[in-house]
Amino acid sequence: MVTFTTDFGTGSPLVAAMKGVVLAGCPGAVLVDVSHEVPRFDVSAGAFMLFAGTRHFAGGSVHMAVVDPGVGSSRRRLIVQAGGRFYVGPDNGLFAIVIDEVGMQSVVELAPRPGASPTFEGRDVFAPAAAALASGVPMESLGPATDPPVGLPDLGPRVLWTDGFGNLVTNLKPPARHVRIHGHDILATALTYFEARAGEPFVYVGSMGYLEVGVREARADRLLGARPGMRVDLI
Numbered sequence: 131m132v133t134f135t136t137d138f139g140t141g142s143p144l145v146a147a148m149k150g151v152v153l154a155g156c157p158g159a160v161l162v163d164v165s166h167e168v169p170r171f172d173v174s175a176g177a178f179m180l181f182a183g184t185r186h187f188a189g190g191s192v193h194m195a196v197v198d199p200g201v202g203s204s205r206r207r208l209i210v211q212a213g214g215r216f217y218v219g220p221d222n223g224l225f226a227i228v229i230d231e232v233g234m235q236s237v238v239e240l241a242p243r244p245g246a247s248p249t250f251e252g253r254d255v256f257a258p259a260a261a262a263l264a265s266g267v268p269m270e271s272l273g274p275a276t277d278p279p280v281g282l283p284d285l286g287p288r289v290l291w292t293d294g295f296g297n298l299v300t301n302l303k304p305p306a307r308h309v310r311i312h313g314h315d316i317l318a319t320a321l322t323y324f325e326a327r328a329g330e331p332f333v334y335v336g337s338m339g340y341l342e343v344g345v346r347e348a349r350a351d352r353l354l355g356a357r358p359g360m361r362v363d364l365i
Contacts, residue, residue, distance in 0.1 A: 131159070131160050131162065131187060131188070131190075131191040131192065131264070132152050132156075132159050132160070132161050132162070132191075132192045132193075132194065132260050132261075132264050133161075133162045133163070133164050133183065133184055133187065133191070133192070133193045133194065134148065134149070134161070134162070134163050134164060134166070134194050134195075134196075135164040135165055135166075135168065135176060135179055135180045135183060135184075135193070135194070135195040135196070135197070136165075136166045136168060136195070136196045136197060136252070137166070137167075137168040137169065137170050137171065137172065137176065137196075137197045138166050138196070139166055139167065140166050140167060142166060144250070144252065144253070145163075145166055147250075147253045148194070148196075148252050148253050148256075148257040149161055149257075151253055151254075151257035151258060151261065152194075152257050152260055152261045152264070153261075154261070155257075155258055155261025155262060155264075155265065156261040156262075156264040156265045159261065159264045164179065164180065164183030164184060164193075165179050165183060168197050169291075169358055171197070171199040172197065172358055172359070173197050173199070173222050173223045173224055173282065174223070174282055174288070174290055174301075174358070174359070175197075175290055175291045175358050176195060176197035176224050177223055177224050177225070177226050177227040177228070177282060177290075178227055178290040178291050178299065178301075178338075178340075179291060180193065180195045180217070180224060180225070180227070180228060181227040181228045181231055181338070182338050184215065184217075184228070185213070185228075185231070185232070185338075187215060188214075188215075189213070189214030189215060190214065190215070190216070191215050191216070192215070192216045192218065192260045192263045192264050193215060193216065193217045193218070194218045194219060194252070194256050194257065194260045195217065195218070195219035195224045195225075196219055196220070196251075196252040196256060197219075197220075197222075197224060198219070198220045198222065198251070198252070199222075200220065200222055201220070201248070201249060201250075201251060202248045202249060205220055205221050205222050206220070206221035206239050206240075206276065206279075207219075207220060207221070207239065207240040207241075207242070207251060207255050207256065208220070208221045208225070208237055208238070208239060208240065208276070208279055209237065209238050209240065209259060209263070209269050209272060209273065210225050210228075210229070210234060210236075210237045210279060211234070211235040211236045211237070211269060212225065212228050212229050212232050212233060212234045212235065213228070213231075213232030213233065214235070216260075216263050216269060218240075218256045218259050218260050218263070219256055220251070221279050221280055222280065223279075223280055223281060223282040223283070224279075225279045226279070226280075226281045226282045227282075229278075229279065234278060234279075236269070236270075236275065237275065237276055237277075237278060237279060238269055238270065238272060238273035238274060238275055238276060239273045239274060239276040240255055240256075240259055240272060240273045241273060242255065243255050243258065259272055285361075286361065286362075287300060287301060287302050287309075287361065287362035287363070287364065288300065288301050288358075288359060288360065288361060288362055289311065289356055289357065289358050289359060289360045289362060290340070290358060291358055292351045292356075292357065292358055295344070295349065296344075296345070296348070296349025296350050296351040296352060296353075297336070297342050297343065297344040297350055297351075298311065298342060298343040298344070298350050298351060298354070298356055299336060299338070299340055299342050300340060300341045300342065300343070300362050301340065301362075302340065302341040302362065302364075303339065303340060303341065304335045304339075304341060306319045306333045306334065306335060306341060307333070307341070307364055307365075308333070308364070308365045309333060309341070309343065309362050309363060309364060309365060310362070310363040310364075310365050311343060311354050311356050311360060311361075311362055311363075312354050312355050312356045312360055314331065314354045315365060316331045316332065316333055316343055318330050318331065318332035318333070319332055319333045319334065320332045320333075320334050321334065321335075322334070323344060323346050323347075324346075326344070326345075326346040327346065328346050328347060328348075329345065329346070329348065330345065330346075331343055331344070331345050331350055331353060331354060332344060332345070332346075343356075
């Protein structure tokens with residue numbers, strides 16, 4: 131089982147290229163797309179979507195994540211074992227939420243591959259590693275042990291992600307509290323959308339355990355003018 135989380139965009143031929151490399155190295159692999167609509171270059175949103183989309187997969191599954199504004203830099207190329215699953219991708223904070231939520235067992239550093247494109251390590255470095263893991267190759271044989279991955283920058287309470295319904299997922303955990311986003315005070319709370327009043331933004335605990343802001347049968351992002359990365363104030 132190999133999953134893919136990227137900011138490449140749905141329908142990108144780059145996604146197909148990575149899948150081709152994985153299937154060439156492990157023809158029996160089952161491929162699953164978590165999302166290719168991570169906001170461009172948004173590592174924090176990618177970290178949340180990686181956690182949210184992979185946490186129910188069984189131990190031994192392999193999860194590639196490529197949201198990599200630092201491609202070509204000195205940032206490391208890693209395999210991280212966390213929650214019994216394997217995560218493959220750049221060392222830029224993408225693994226931070228997974229590790230915070232489920233813990234980390236081990237980490238190894240992948241070496242650059244001879245002839246690899248300096249602008250497409252997803253295909254030339256991470257996909258071959260994912261194929262090897264899916265084929266049963268021990269991660270320890272793919273690179274030396276190394277220091278834990280870097281975390282996300284501590285920017286305080288923020289909107290991590292906006293889902294397809296316009297709900298704002300924050301990096302805050304319960305208990306639910308009143309918040310201010312983009313100059314709007316959100317004072318209402320509810321357990322479910324059904325309990326909320328129409329047209330009134332409210333705070334609730336989402337299915338991933340983070341505080342979210344929604345509007346019943348409407349889009350909170352549009353009503354509040356909010357977007358990922360925007361500051362959240364506790365009031």
